Amino acid sequence: MSAEIAGNVWQLAKNNGVHMPVIRIFCATRFMGRFSSAISRRVKTVLEKRKVDILENSRVQKVTDTEIALVSGETYDTDFTFMAAGVKPSPIFAESGLPVGPDKGLLVNQYLQSVAYPQIFGGGDCIYFQNQPLDKVGVYAVRQNPVLLHNLMAAMEEKALMPFDPGPQYLLVFNLGGGKGVLKKKNIVFGGRLAFTIKHYIDTKFMKKFQAIEK
Template sequence: MRRRPVRLVLAGAGHAHLSVLQKASLLRAAGVEPVLAAPGLFSYSGMATGVLSGALEPQRMRVDVAALAARAGVTHFAAEVTGADRSNRRLHLSDGRMLAYDALSLNIGSRTLDPHGLADLDAVWPVKPLARLLDLRDRVQAHLRMQGQSPAVVVAGGGPTGFEVAAALAGLIERSGARPFVHLICRSTPTWAPPRALERTLEKLRRRGAEILMGEVVARGPGHCRLADGRTLSCDALVLATGLEGPQEIRDLGLPVSQEGRLEIAPTLQSIADPTIFGAGDCAVIREAPRPPAGVFGVRAAPVLLDNLLSLGDGRAPRRYAPQKTWLSILDLGDGTGLAFRGGAWSLGRGALALKRRIDHGFVDRLRRASGEVLQD
């Protein structure tokens, strides 16, 4: 008697699941029937600051997930997973439907840390979800048209994302012919890149009109924000680049999570407490090999995730994924240059940005072709 296929729900359309989707025929051949629950469009985070700066148009970073699923023959529920009944193996979707599963793979990204409850206030933009950054771009451009000068922008967060967003906003303002008025607020001295690379990047930002301050944004009011030490800054737009954490849906599973709320998984990408649940990308972290949320890990984990999802049907032993200890990061500095670094090596200039564009465009264009889109650009 032929065994009933394993019903696999792919929750989210992150880097790893987009790769798995394209191999859906292999899953079906192994006795695994994939189903996708995710919004119909994917926005690639690697291009988000290029779009924010005005260098790229929004459609350049988008992939039609619905078309990709249709081409792969995968049933697609255009909704997000909002909860799970693990005892009955059922998922709650944002459109009110319930979805049964035998196995579940989570690739649902992350959300912005908001320790002071600022994200829902007026004129505050967390860096996640990415759609909010498009709204921020429109708001800044509207201010420039009406006022003829830069809005007062405050970016809270001294990590690479904070630097990149501050540089992108400076680039957006520069493209209008105005002098940027941007404050970048760092809680401590940045150490995420080689010291000389950081020094050169800071010098560049200061020349362009960005001021870097030590402190922490703790409150937001009309036309200003307040730092923990009592200082106030003029502020027309506050951007939260204060770090990332796992989405609430991960915490609600009742499974072990890291301090940042990311699903704790084994090297096989399975929950350490429930082998029927897999995780990849920002929403998960290997307990014995923690790495920060970065797209490179979702991309590199995808082949291992596919093999281990295939093992649900063919019974093979699952593979182990060992994330790399160093990786290439490239920041788009919004002025036609980039900062590339890996370990102690770094490069600042147009070549770094050209490399970033080649990598990012190649990744997105492969997905767009797989979805059946005819590329015009």
């Protein structure tokens, strides 16, 4: 996420012809440590060409309006800070006494139904899917929607519930700004304009379905 934010802040400054700010990414350990080096290397190459400063093993301890302080004691002056430290479900589930998964997301069975309270259903980033842990990406939220709708209606009408199938491995494309991206699908990884064009085409087509028709 930090890579996408840095890339798009760079694009914003470039497109507006304003003074190019110093853009720094602070990583607690390795940059994009959750992903393979084939992906992080490509992303790094694009960002470093734009002079984005990537500081690895630089765990942040404190953020104020004007400064970032690292655990090491170093400090950096800032104008804007973007937090991109990962997605965590709200503590509301655990605090309410509902069963939760290791990430504190609402623990749901194959029907996207709370394992303890059959009248509660959930989907998207806030759940922990009991059958297999799922990444916190919109792809799953979108795939879960029709199942959720069906199961909510079925539960009220006492009809059969539908199991959720996460489906095939999703296409991952990072939008690095400047019309560039890095794409991963199964073992295929590549970067450049084509990767961005594919993402842009898919996202635009999807969003068009939800546009209001204005006359």
